[in-house]
Amino acid sequence: xxxxxxxxxxxxxxxxxxxxxxxxxxxxxxxxxxxxxxxxxxxxxxxxxxxxxxxxxxxxxxxxxxxxxxxxxxxxxxxxxxxxxxxxxxxxxxxxxxxxxxxxxxxxxxxxxxxxxxxxxxxxxxxxxxxxxxxxxxxxxxxxxxxxxxxxxxxxxxxxxxxxxxxxxxxxxxxxxxxxxxxxxxxxxxxxxxxx
Amino acid sequence: xxxxxxxxxxxxxxxxxxxxxxxxxxxxxxxxxxxxxxxxxxxxxxxxxxxxxxxxxxxxxxxxxxxxxxxxxxxxxxxxxxxxxxxxxxxxxxxxxxxxxxxxxxxxxxxxxxxxxxxxxxxxxxxxxxxxxxxxxxxxxxxxxxxxxxxxxxxxxxxxxxxxxxxxxxxxxxxxxxxxxxxxxxxxxxxxxxxxxxxxxxxxx
Numbered sequence: 490x491x492x493x494x495x496x497x498x499x500x501x502x503x504x505x506x507x508x509x510x511x512x513x514x515x516x517x518x519x520x521x522x523x524x525x526x527x528x529x530x531x532x533x534x535x536x537x538x539x540x541x542x543x544x545x546x547x548x549x550x551x552x553x554x555x556x557x558x559x560x561x562x563x564x565x566x567x568x569x570x571x572x573x574x575x576x577x578x579x580x581x582x583x584x585x586x587x588x589x590x591x592x593x594x595x596x597x598x599x600x601x602x603x604x605x606x607x608x609x610x611x612x613x614x615x616x617x618x619x620x621x622x623x624x625x626x627x628x629x630x631x632x633x634x635x636x637x638x639x640x641x642x643x644x645x646x647x648x649x650x651x652x653x654x655x656x657x658x659x660x661x662x663x664x665x666x667x668x669x670x671x672x673x674x675x676x677x678x679x680x681x682x683x684x685x
Numbered sequence: 686x687x688x689x690x691x692x693x694x695x696x697x698x699x700x701x702x703x704x705x706x707x708x709x710x711x712x713x714x715x716x717x718x719x720x721x722x723x724x725x726x727x728x729x730x731x732x733x734x735x736x737x738x739x740x741x742x743x744x745x746x747x748x749x750x751x752x753x754x755x756x757x758x759x760x761x762x763x764x765x766x767x768x769x770x771x772x773x774x775x776x777x778x779x780x781x782x783x784x785x786x787x788x789x790x791x792x793x794x795x796x797x798x799x800x801x802x803x804x805x806x807x808x809x810x811x812x813x814x815x816x817x818x819x820x821x822x823x824x825x826x827x828x829x830x831x832x833x834x835x836x837x838x839x840x841x842x843x844x845x846x847x848x849x850x851x852x853x854x855x856x857x858x859x860x861x862x863x864x865x866x867x868x869x870x871x872x873x874x875x876x877x878x879x880x881x882x883x884x885x886x887x888x889x890x
Contacts, residue, residue: 517866517871517872517873518872518873521872563823564823565822565823565825566822566823567835568835568836568837569832569834569835591788596786597786598786598787598833598834599786599787599788599833600787600788600832600833601787601788601830603830604828604829604830605827605828627832627835628832628834628835629834629835632834647872647874650872
């Protein structure tokens with residue numbers, strides 16, 4: 490009888506231990522997430538594959554792209570607001586693009602950079618040759634506060650599992666986001682990406 | 686000294702012990718549940734897919750759509766290059782809202798739409814028959830992203846296959862997309878879901 494009780498108790502303890510380990514494990518999305526290097530505006534982030542420095546951030550109601558003669562084109566509108574992140578980026582060892590540039594809002598939604606032309610995420614970055622340009626996002630105005638910039642080389646998340654990533658705090662507190670929206674300019678002009 | 690006499694085969698079999706029966710029944714039940722759970726568990730099967738009309742909204746896990754009255758036109762409304770070419774086109778327009786948590790595209794939406802033409806009963810193929818799909822904005826056709834929480838007007842253009850009469854009606858099935866673990870990995874991804882609605886649409890000219 491005593492042995493049977495001991496066996497039951499051991500079994501229960503083992504089950505509890507298994508359940509505990511299972512609960513303590515991060516979920517599979519976090520286990521395979523890109524390995525992010527944290528940063529903030531003005532500070533260069535060095536991942537294994539690329540370096541990135543966010544220089545400044547702006548918001549606007551519309552954006553215009555300059556043409557070959559450097560003249561602004563027609564206004565491109567959005568149902569939300571445009572978020573323009575000006576950054577300098579370079580590859581470290583081999584050429585790549587930063588197609589996985591996303592604005593991640595406080596509610597966890599991820600906004601891939603806009604599929605319009607001439608932005609930094611579309612540029613071919615060469616090792617050691619920095620390029621300067623804009624990353625362009627459109628988001629609902631009420632999701633601006635708390636948004637962060639997450640950058641990986643690929644737009645398909647499955648290609649960046651355990652890969653290099655930069656996670657940049659844009660400093661968008663509630664008060665700062667509200668001020669940006671209060672003072673939002675009607676339009677911003679985006680020039681093409683240039684190498685430095 | 687003699688070797689012990691071996692017992693004849695089956696001589697040790699007696700009546701099954703109760704705990705073996707209970708274990709076997711529990712194992713069988715557990716197996717059934719483990720197989721049934723991924724397929725929706727023991728919930729009651731969904732009722733028939735609802736039929737809707739133009740202007741009515743259907744919300745899934747990735748998109749909410751409100752289709753407008755389709756149009757049959759003889760000039761391509763979304764040419765990739767140059768002037769509109771003549772032809773036979775079916776134009777579907779929607780108000781679309783991305784209700785998911787990440788950026789989607791008009792191509793993703795096209796995966797969820799299955800139009801069938803009447804007369805003829807011919808299903809349009811999203812690869813072979815769809816000639817364009819874009820966000821209607823700023824008089825351009827170069828945008829295809831659907832961002833979470835930002836409603837957009839979307840146009841899909843299909844060619845009407847040769848040999849079919851001019852369409853008068855379209856039956857449009859709208860399927861869901863769900864974010865869940867895939868078949869080959871436990872990493873979640875967007876996978877096709879159930880049919881959410883069937884739109885019975887009259888084609889305008």
